[in-house]
Amino acid sequence: MNKFRQKTVLVVEDEALLRFSIADTLEDAGYAVLEASSVLEAVGKLGQYEDIDVVLTDVDMPGALNGLDLARMVVECAPHIAVMVSSARRACDLADLPSAAHYLPKPFTPVGMLSSVGKILSLKAVEAEKSAASRRRA
Template sequence: MATVLVVEDEVLIRDLVAGDLQEAGFTVVVAKNADHAIAILEARKDIHLLFTDIEMPGSINGLKLAAAVRDRWPPVHIIITSGKLRPLEIPANALFIAKPYLGKNVVVAMRTFENMSH
């Protein structure tokens, strides 16, 4: 079973996407910002995919978090989301999903990555 780290500061959005992913069979870990997400990644070895918003409070935003994950945890798949335009540059092999999104579309995108389907 694949484990997804959802990083989103908006509680309602975080809870909705976490619920959709759990219903789809993923194990979900949530973080309220990038600093919290880094602490989780440092403590756990079972994170398969990072699903992060770009805009959030804390010392770094979701794009910088994604870059850090690509550097420090290269096997972790990355999906970035935002209500704004797609950033010009995102980490290699990462996907971008615009907000608002449907949870089922996020699940479909996650399953396109190697070892993320069950």
């Protein structure tokens, strides 16, 4: 991740008003935002844009795939992208959450969401630096 580039968050939420609110909050905080209303739309965005830093997805999504499916795909296929999964109703599915993904319970405040996004970006930056350092030593 280039630390000097504006960070990009892909917001995956089927409830339009909530998605718009999350996107506005992130944009006001200086993030670039992409939006998707389904897992399939999110997969398309992931294939279309190279510079996505964080995927923030709801668990309950329309269609055959849910946010946990998306989280597993991103963690496996694009481990450089941070993943945050959010839900108000699906706490029992946390056992299915990939170990590299983070959980953000709903309802969340704008400050809480921004704090969580900042923390996972910091964690990814540390991981990337460690990985680069170990490659330099090898």
